[in-house]
Amino acid sequence: MSDEMLFSLNNITKSFVKGRENISVFDNLNMTINKGDFLAIMGPSGSGKTTLLNMLGGVDQPTSGEITFDGGRVDTLSESQLAGWRANNIGFIFQFYNLMPMLNAARNVELPLLLTHLNKTQRQKSVETALELVGLADRAKHMPSELSGGQQQRVAIARAVVSDPKLLLCDEPTGDLDRQTADEILEMLQLLNREFGKTIIMVTHDPSAAKFAQRTLHLDKGEFVEKDLVA
Amino acid sequence: MGQIISQSFAVIAMNLRSIPRRIWMSLAMVFASAVVVAILLAFLAMVKGFETTLSSAGSNDVAIFMRGGSGAELNSTVTREQVNLLEVAPALFKIDDKPVLSAELYVIVDGIKKTTQTEANIPLRGLDIDGTKLRSGFQLIEGRMFEPGTNELIVGAGILREFDGFDLNQEVRFGKYSWKVVGVFSTGGNVFESELWSDAKVIQSLYNRGSSFQSVRAKMDSPASLTELQTYIENEPRLNLDVKAESAYFAEQGSSLSYMAIFGRVISMIMALGAIAGALNTMYTSVADRSREIATLRAIGFSNISAFIGTIIEALVLAALGGVIGALAAYLLFDGLHASTLGGSFTQVVFSFRLSTELFIQGLNMALMIGLISGFFPAWRAAKMPVMVAFQNGH
Structure with missing residues (x-):
């Protein structure tokens, strides 16, 4: 973990209007995430974990406050600018893998590369490398329905890293897997963090999963409860 | 992009x-x-x-004459005197100094539709042999031409296909009179195939039309001759007739x-x-x-x-x-x-x-x-x- 800052959230507030009620999720939230960090975010349902992950991923915007990423403001970007920003900087890993069921493993992994200027040969090479990294080079032509849950999540990881993003955002990445498979996936995330320098932010309910991270933040009612870990 | x-x-x-x-x-x-x-x-x-x-039945170089304002052959009357005047009209195409012209009658008879077995109106057209020359694509596909002066008729291929009782050599009865089918003709699928044809003079006699007709068709020198014919009609007070190119007449009917x-x-x-x-x-x-x-x-x-x-x-x-x-x-x-x-x-x-x-x-x-x-x-x-x-x- 380096001391160079990747993410900075300053004075973030986030609220939703539900019916006539204004529901506040965050009120003056501040945090920083450094490059090379492997951060687990835990907390009970409704604590704001997913909302925080959405804001970090440029999927949702704060009501007020600033989010900077690698020195640039993210909270002021338009919808289409955010799509480009996500394509260049973020790899998503979802709880239910979110693979395209009609595409084989290789074609799923190739998807983010369609947003780059790489030609077909270059894309194929990158896909092979990513699948080798997750140990599924021999399953490139398999459809998602022909793969186990763990294998599908590996394909999803390959898809997340194939375009070499700075940050991996993981939403309960082991929530749908058995313990042994979950540990294999978490070891792979550790490898990506340690060997390839990927910054990883993982939302999880599972304390065993959180142990694989370098540090853990606990959210409760929109506030971090371990203040010493927060900038 | x-x-x-x-x-x-x-x-x-x-x-x-x-x-x-x-x-x-x-x-x-x-x-x-x-x-x-x-x-x-x-x-x-x-x-x-x-x-x-x-x-497809209408030619550009065939003129059709009908009583002024009649709109369709059924409502029209053309006298023998008017036919005589038309025979000497200018700009008509001639063979051996004689215009190719057909004075025709158009009466309605009943037929039984094959599909519904119900009665429907069929046109019985009276014309002379020259009238067939004014229908491009005319050909007898079965039998022979009707004999002028007799109760013989030829039937269009469409009538044979859609109506009962018009087979070759069959006797057909319209009102008091019997007719014999002696031929089947085709005109390339156009509207004339929906008609029965016989000798105009026989129809004049059997249907009490005296010496009158309902329309006259004549071949023009060219489509441009229509203007000349219109001028001729306008300047001849005995010709209270409309003249149109046959193609224009059928286009109006088609609409x-x-x-x-x-x-x-x-x-x-x-x-x-x-x-x-x-x-x-x-x-x-x-x-x-x-x-x-x-x-x-x-x-x-x-x-x-x-x-x-x-x-x-x-x-x-x-x-x-x-x-x-x-x-x-x-x-x-x-x-x-x-x-x-x-x-x-x-x-x-x-x-x-x-x-x-x-x-x-x-x-x-x-x-x-x-x-x-x-x-x-x-x-x-x-x-x-x-x-x-x-x-x-x-x-």
Whole structure:
């Protein structure tokens, strides 16, 4: 973990209007995430974990406050600018893998590369490398329905890293897997963090999963409860 | 731009490959589009066939003379004196110094339609042998020509096909008089094939027409001679007649079925509204079915334009597929189908449904309109799909 800052959230507030009620999720939230960090975010349902992950991923915007990423403001970007920003900087890993069921493993992994200027040969090479990294080079032509849950999540990881993003955002990445498979996936995330320098932010309910991270933040009612870990 | 295209192609391919997941909804949309197109084309093919049957009968260089303001042969009277005056009119094409001219009678007789076994009006035309020279494509396909001065007649191929009792050598009774069918003629499928032909003088006698006729046809030197003939008629007070090119006359008669085209389009539009309602349901289902995939692609960085294009192309493909099936069905069921309907002179015109390339294009345009409208709003929803849907729980 380096001391160079990747993410900075300053004075973030986030609220939703539900019916006539204004529901506040965050009120003056501040945090920083450094490059090379492997951060687990835990907390009970409704604590704001997913909302925080959405804001970090440029999927949702704060009501007020600033989010900077690698020195640039993210909270002021338009919808289409955010799509480009996500394509260049973020790899998503979802709880239910979110693979395209009609595409084989290789074609799923190739998807983010369609947003780059790489030609077909270059894309194929990158896909092979990513699948080798997750140990599924021999399953490139398999459809998602022909793969186990763990294998599908590996394909999803390959898809997340194939375009070499700075940050991996993981939403309960082991929530749908058995313990042994979950540990294999978490070891792979550790490898990506340690060997390839990927910054990883993982939302999880599972304390065993959180142990694989370098540090853990606990959210409760929109506030971090371990203040010493927060900038 | 290149990226938008490659993204869109990827999304289109994924959408189309996911259709088997909602095959019945998709097939319902294809079917609805097919039915609308088939019905539209059936109406248009009927009108096209009717118009072609009439318009192909008319020549540009044949003039038709009828009583002023009569509009159709049935209402017209032309006296023997007027025929004599027309025989010396200028600008008529002559063989051996004699104009090629036919003074004709047009009366209505009854026939029994094969399809419904009901009575319907058939025109019995009286003409002389020269009258056949004014019908291009005329040929006797069976039997022989009627003998002038006798109760013999020849029948058009359309009449033989659509009506009972006109077989060769058969005796036919109209009112008090019997006729013998001695020949079957063709004029290349046009309106004259919906007629019975006999000697004009026999019809004058049997139908108490004295020496009068109802129309006169004459071959002109050229289509441009019509103006000269009009001037001749205007300057001759005894000729209270209208003259038109035969082609113009039949074009006016053909337009009598144009209301069917309007009716067909209205019916098709009403059905298209139903098809659009069903297709909208199909496409909204498609977007709902693919919501996690759409949101995941958006999370990865795909543009909302690609989500829009992917959905609208899916709708266009399904509707166009229906359009092609509908057009093929219309072609197989209706093209060349023989029918008869009331023409401009209250008589039956036998015609064939005709499907042309132009009509196929109209049918496909209708299908694409269904696809475009039914795809637009679901595509808009797809483009506006919140990316957060990708993170929602549940498979």
